[in-house]
Amino acid sequence: MTITQTSFAFVSDLVRRETAMLYDPGKEYLVEARLLPLAREAGCPDVDSYVAKLVTNPAERDKVLDALTINETSWFRDNAPYQAFTDMMLPPLLAARSHVRHLSIWSAACSSGQEAYSLAMLLDQHLPSGWTAQILASDVSSTMLDRVRAGRYSQVEMNRGMPATSLVKYFSRTGSEWEVCDDLKKMVRTQSLNLSTPFPLLPTFDIVFLRNVLIYFDLDTKRDILRRVHRVVASDGFLLLGTSETTLDLDEHWGREAHGRVQVHRPTTTAAEQWQPTAMTGA
Numbered sequence: 523m524t525i526t527q528t529s530f531a532f533v534s535d536l537v538r539r540e541t542a543m544l545y546d547p548g549k550e551y552l553v554e555a556r557l558l559p560l561a562r563e564a565g566c567p568d569v570d571s572y573v574a575k576l577v578t579n580p581a582e583r584d585k586v587l588d589a590l591t592i593n594e595t596s597w598f599r600d601n602a603p604y605q606a607f608t609d610m611m612l613p614p615l616l617a618a619r620s621h622v623r624h625l626s627i628w629s630a631a632c633s634s635g636q637e638a639y640s641l642a643m644l645l646d647q648h649l650p651s652g653w654t655a656q657i658l659a660s661d662v663s664s665t666m667l668d669r670v671r672a673g674r675y676s677q678v679e680m681n682r683g684m685p686a687t688s689l690v691k692y693f694s695r696t697g698s699e700w701e702v703c704d705d706l707k708k709m710v711r712t713q714s715l716n717l718s719t720p721f722p723l724l725p726t727f728d729i730v731f732l733r734n735v736l737i738y739f740d741l742d743t744k745r746d747i748l749r750r751v752h753r754v755v756a757s758d759g760f761l762l763l764g765t766s767e768t769t770l771d772l773d774e775h776w777g778r779e780a781h782g783r784v785q786v787h788r789p790t791t792t793a794a795e796q797w798q799p800t801a802m803t804g805a
């Protein structure tokens with residue numbers, strides 16, 4: 523490990539300021555490993571000289587943010603949340619939304635889109651005819667959003683959780699990659715959205731998947747995000763977090779119901795009850 527503490531502090535401050543993601547001391551090796559390819563690409567002999575370049579070259583900073591946002595994801599990740607989606611969430615929502623016959627879902631921090639398209643496949647299989655659904659796939663990384671729109675995945679990515687029947691049904695081969703079909707692409711809308719800053723105007727969502735991203739934030743940021751997500755979830759809607767994430771002790775406006783191994787979070791107060799007159803900056 524050669525990165526200096528000064529360079530590490532500069533990079534971790536940058537990432538924290540722009541995305542709220544924490545790179546605490548001890549993560550130097552990770553920062554160095556992720557920035558080394560960028561340093562080489564920029565013709566720098568080592569990561570320190572690359573970081574020195576960042577100070578005067580803001581355009582290069584986006585690449586650093588992209589390299590340091592952790593984009594780990596897979597199809598039907600952890601399985602159980604998707605089981606809860608079809609068995610626990612869809613039935614009451616189908617009954618409650620029979621007048622509009624539409625569902626609105628948010629994959630917040632969607633990475634390369636496996637979460638959003640996994641949900642789209644389940645909706646294709648479980649929505650009664652005549653119903654529509656829209657999935658908002660948002661992320662802070664524009665590279666990830668480009669990937670969602672392209673909907674193209676390598677064989678290695680497909681091997682991570684894609685059932686053979688769904689591969690055949692929803693994907694076609696494009697060169698060495700697999701591309702998701704247009705019907706699923708039409709269900710998924712992308713939006714650049716930084717969870718750590720006030721949200722733009724958003725619709726009310728029936729279900730929010732906010733999985734495997736809160737872990738990267740400090741307590742205050744987690745609380746703030748959960749409070750703002752609460753305002754855009756329908757009062758009879760659902761919130762799914764990652765396996766190691768919880769609303770417990772963070773925000774009293776959420777209740778928790780177990781579905782097998784999964785904790786499903788539900789609003790306990792309405793958004794209007796939670797609204798504070800001082801919160802004028804968006805959701």
Ligand SMILES: C[S@@+](CC[C@H](N)C(=O)[O-])C[C@H]1O[C@@H](n2cnc3c(N)ncnc32)[C@H](O)[C@@H]1O
Nearest residue numbers: 541591594595631633662663716717718733734
């Ligand atoms: C580990 S992936 C999770 C992907 C997916 N939700 C899942 O569970 O498989 C975390 C994602 O959070 C995104 N992210 C990090 N900070 C963010 C922020 N402040 N706002 C929005 N997205 C952020 C990253 O770009 C990355 O795509």
